[in-house]
Amino acid sequence: MTTSSKPTFSAGAVFGWVLGLILLWELAAWAMQNLFHVNSAKLKLPYLHDVLYTMLTNIPVLLDSGTKTFGNALTGLLLGSLIGAALAFAMNRAKSLESTIAPYLIFSQMVPIIGLAPIVFGIIHDAQYSRIIMAAYVTFFPVAINTLKGLKSIRKEHLELMFSYAPSRWQLFSKLQFTASLPDLFIGLKLAAPLAITSAIVVELMGAPDGIGVIMVTSLYYGTASAYMFWSTVFTSIGIGVLLFSIISLLERLVTPWQPEFRKKGG
Amino acid sequence: MRLLRLNKSNMLPLSMGILVFILWQTKVIHALLRLEVYQLPIPSAIWSSILENHKTLGEFAKYTGTEAILGFLIGSLLGMLVAVSAVYVPKMAKGGLTVVAALNAVPIVALAPIMNNWFGDGMGSRIGVVAVLTMATMAINAYKGLSSIDPSYLELMHASAATKGQTFIKLRVMHALPHIFTALKINMATSISGSIVGEFFISSKGIGYLLSDQIKLSNMPLSWACIVYAAAGGILLYYVIELLERLFIPWHVSRH
């Protein structure tokens, strides 16, 4: 009758999924190379064990670059989230602000970083800061949109209850708005996290000295000899992304434990 | 946001836009930020470029637009599927959510070459890229909407002897609609930027192809013409979704 949907993080299930995917991958790779004789099968879908071997033998490089990229992504994410959250609160406070800048916010997301780069570099002149700003640029939008939605979704009854206590602006903010917007803020963060990684890597293409993105490009450039290295970087970047995502999910559970999906429930 | 009526809520963005436009055209912005025209072109130059190249721009816009919309639809659909199965088969599907989120972490720098290897330099590559990028957003948002139901509502449904199907449609889906629409709005932006960035790598047509090509030649007016087309497409799609949102969930608090 009730779907016993106890939302426990079933490590076993994830493990099962991953195992299943690994098997599927190896099978597909084998089929591509030996059954269908697909052109350049090694490039399209290499054997996982080959890639893993390359990863293991290159741990220092991957770890070093991965950490740099992760660091840049985190900085970009923090900056972008701060800007995004601040914007959301400002827009919620002043409807006029929201209607003024909303179309331009959307417009901002249409400008690919590559178009922005000459301008950002032209203003800032420093490569490292420019890269961080561009990373923040990509992440502020999902955080802003989701936080704003959260703020707006505060139920009228809750607002009325708060007002009946004649709260100060700060009390209103801290006791209701901030807390109520947290769940949606976290959605925004979860969406922005992989974007932060992606943009950190994309901006590395603009002449960064190191990072996972640089290895990605150079291994592609040098061809078949480094095909496994390329796939190693793909997995590394997934790893970083999942790490960031998990950290945020964990944070969410700690900070907003009241949310329905974290509670035991039926149905 | 009322689109077509020139009323109070329209005046503000419009006047701000006009102000920015004037500052831009007269190069006040250039003076303030110490930029050169070859870093940020002025609107009149962008306009001439649009006029000069409107045939190519139009053709390429259609090409890229198709990639974006198809990828958007496929990705959002797949994302919904994952979210729904995560709600009803939680043990299996929670893992699925993680996998989908992991896919989202594959940077486009890696995704594009992989897709290019599989699908060549045609639309298929970009549709693949956009689908992957939009899946996770839809999955996460939809899952949140479908699952973050207050238990008291679920109990109410049980108390009224609702079938699984009715619970699904009347409670879960309805509750999830605002989240789904948020995901659609984000996905719309992602699909446009995804298809454009996807074309930076290996493509012989499209707005992204033209943009990346021309910017390397520092042909800023034409590069920005591409950006203008992309932005126009994005804003159009956004308002379409806003319209749909108003149709589907007129009751939602955030609409007020």
Place this chain on the structure above:
Amino acid sequence: MVSACGSPKAQESSSTAGTATVAATTSPLAKLKIQLKWVPQAQFAGYYVAKEKGFYKDEGIDATIIPGGPDVIMEQQVSNGAADIGITGIDSLLVNIDNGLPLESIAQISQTSSNLLISKKSSGIDSFAKMKGKKIGSWMGSQQFQILAFLEKEGLNPKQDISIVKQGFTMDQFFNNQLDVASATTYNEYHVVLESGIKPEDLNVFRVEDGGLAMLEDAIFAKRDWVKNHRDLAVKVVRATLKGWKYAMDHQDEAVDIVMNNVQKGSTTREHQVTMLKEFLKLVKPDGFPADKIGTIPEDKFKTTADIALKYGLIKKPTDLTTAYDKTIVEDAMKSQ
């Protein structure tokens, strides 16, 4: 003693702007940033050698070498002050100048073209005539124009017979048969193909240089104002760079070691860089070219490059050859050798 540069950009307080001090031997070294055209590799051995062996330091320069990448536009980095000098191909330089960037070339590193067109023997494309209607890969941007010129000379009609497709910076499309004819450089992609298992006997190779209509490639360039205001520095950096290249020519093994210290670990092999250096040096000093003249700007070839650029629509206005390059810098650099 800090001398202010003429262009307003350089007056920024940002520490990365190219404010330079003309160095006496005991003054602090002048900071100078060199923007490479691509990722660190043997193609840029001269600069790394010059830095490692102290040639820049001897000239009073503290050089920083900035790697390039797929989305780095060298001309813009130099124009906006993120770098002081850069390496680019003349085809790219000319169109950037055409679009308003105030740049000029001050030394020509590679004297001949590295561009090859290759096809698999199995495709049967063994002559230019057979390229009609086939997919020919080019890196686009500014690089397809010498291919157009070359093929037109060999009898193909650019408007009807030539179908140029964008080629990425990998050879995957060639391996996947998504291209019939691919572009390759003598120092990299050709060997990437060989390293993938395809043998030289399996390939048809056409050299763009053979057509006499190649466009000049790797050159050192800078902002015109910067050169005017820092002429001494420009001469010094060119001198040190050419010394680096000469050293690399005479000590290839050591040069490769230096390069290997600077490449992205894990992405390439020493053998590949050895071959790259050998092949690239053939472009820096082609057969019969005097070693002491490397870096000279070949005015006739520059003009050819500019003519092709105009003829095929890469640039809209004819290049002003009096401002596009300054050959006196290299000449002065060579005088004090």
